[in-house]
Amino acid sequence: MSSPPGVFELPQRHSLSAQAAAAIRKAIGDGVWRESLPSERRLCETFQVSRPTIRTALQLLAKEGLIEIRQGRRNRLLSPSRSSPSAASRLVVLVSHQPILHTSLTAYQGISEMRTHLAEQGFTTEVLVCQMRSAKAQQRKLETFVRQNRVFCCVLLSVSKELQEWFANHSIPALVLGSCHPSVKLPSLDVDYRSVCRHAAGVFRSKGHRRIAFIVPNSGVAGDLASEDGFREGCASNAGSADTEAIIVRHSGTTAHIATKLDALFSSPRPPTALLVAKPSHTLGVLVYLLRKGLTVPDTVSLIGRDSDHLFDDAISHYRFEDETFAHRLSRLMAQMVSQGYLRPEPNLIFPRYVQAGTVRTANR
Numbered sequence: 001m002s003s004p005p006g007v008f009e010l011p012q013r014h015s016l017s018a019q020a021a022a023a024i025r026k027a028i029g030d031g032v033w034r035e036s037l038p039s040e041r042r043l044c045e046t047f048q049v050s051r052p053t054i055r056t057a058l059q060l061l062a063k064e065g066l067i068e069i070r071q072g073r074r075n076r077l078l079s080p081s082r083s084s085p086s087a088a089s090r091l092v093v094l095v096s097h098q099p100i101l102h103t104s105l106t107a108y109q110g111i112s113e114m115r116t117h118l119a120e121q122g123f124t125t126e127v128l129v130c131q132m133r134s135a136k137a138q139q140r141k142l143e144t145f146v147r148q149n150r151v152f153c154c155v156l157l158s159v160s161k162e163l164q165e166w167f168a169n170h171s172i173p174a175l176v177l178g179s180c181h182p183s184v185k186l187p188s189l190d191v192d193y194r195s196v197c198r199h200a201a202g203v204f205r206s207k208g209h210r211r212i213a214f215i216v217p218n219s220g221v222a223g224d225l226a227s228e229d230g231f232r233e234g235c236a237s238n239a240g241s242a243d244t245e246a247i248i249v250r251h252s253g254t255t256a257h258i259a260t261k262l263d264a265l266f267s268s269p270r271p272p273t274a275l276l277v278a279k280p281s282h283t284l285g286v287l288v289y290l291l292r293k294g295l296t297v298p299d300t301v302s303l304i305g306r307d308s309d310h311l312f313d314d315a316i317s318h319y320r321f322e323d324e325t326f327a328h329r330l331s332r333l334m335a336q337m338v339s340q341g342y343l344r345p346e347p348n349l350i351f352p353r354y355v356q357a358g359t360v361r362t363a364n365r
Contacts, residue, residue: 018340020049021057028066028077036074037067059171060341063152091149092118092334094127095142096157103157104280104307107177110327114155117331121338123152135162142166153337156186158221173342175333179222180347187343189329191350193223193306194230196319199354200276200304201234201246203317208363209274209302211245213265215258215286216278218250227278227306247272255285262289273363274302280309283316298361308352317359321352 024043027033037043043054058075061067068076094100100111115125128145130138138160145151153173156164164184167174176188197214204212214231216224228248235246249265251257265271277283283305290297297303305318312318329348337343 016049016053017056017060018342020047020053021060021341023047024057024061025064025066033077036076039074056342060173063171063173063341090123091151092123092125093145093149093151093154094125094157095154095159095163096127096129097132097159099129100127100157106308106323106326107157109323110330111155111157111177113327114330114334118334118338123338130159130163132160135160138163139166146172153341155334158219161220161222164222168345173337175337175343177330179226181222181225185345187333187345187348189326189333189348189350190223191307191319191321191352193227194233196306196352197227197230197276198234200306200319201231201244203304203354203360204274204276204302205235205244207274207302207360209272210243210363211247211270211272212274212276213247213249213272214276214278215249215251215261215282217253217282219253224278231276251282253282258282258285259289262286266293266295272301274304274360276304276306278306280305280307280312283307283309283318284311287316298359302360302363304360308355312355312357314357315359317357318355319352320355321350325350 024037024047037058038046040051040054040058044051047054049057058067058069062069062075065078068078070076094111096103100108103111118125126149128142130141139162142163151172153175154167156167156174156176156178158178159176161181161184164176164181164186168184168186174186176184176186177190178188179190179193180186180188201212212235214228216227231248232246235244247265249261251261275286277286283303287297287303290301290303295301303316305312305316308318308320312320329350333343333348
């Protein structure tokens, strides 16, 4: 039963922005206001929430086509034809720097399950590839697409810092699959790479390794940068222990460039005795390189893969979580996005477990 005009339902204390939007939406439907909304201050007093909460709620309603936000004036109610439920957007856009087929198997499976669930709820999904060109070119392509389409929300897959910042500064809800850069406040879902790499460095240190290298793509992706931070932290000396040299080896991702970097690394007077390697394909590539050079694992060099692959199970020490974990977490977050129109701008982290598979041994003294 609808509340009589002038009687308001106060939002619950969870997801306040979405609840405030729902309360305002209901009041609009009850005919409490005719042409415009009260001031933000009055709305805050009415619904007993903060101004940032009200502003986020108003952005959600504007996106639905219920109101028009006008700077310096009261926000205007739009006509029923423009604010009808049939006009609401049902498009979810997957923004990536590469085709979805090129993502990891875990991410691909999670995205596929998410798209299936969205389709069951009447949503359509579309992929927008913004190749790693200039930031301005990426933003122009994104702005053109958004201008030409009614977008409900976006899922961001390993996009640049500039695109993350673009979404953080606009009203389109977005979920980052990966980690956010420190300056960006968006909801995200990723492995806790910082903790993983801190732990891996600690494993090596506990085995007496004092010259440890991290082989990582020079991608600029937030997850790789967080990995580097965690690796440095894990290599930092503890009180009373010998110093550990942390070597970060960044590469372009090609086999040839990785081999060139490893040549320089192992031709140095003091080569590393332990390697942490990001990306499954690169881990296998490094292992093949070591075997070709006669550097046996783990007798000469200890090895840990930062990420998981089904080939690693009994062969390479690595960090693993079940594929279903990622898919379920992603689907749950998208269900919240669909029901609320909004997610809290905070990281959602997955903590994998360390799998010891015999590629780590005590360092030779």
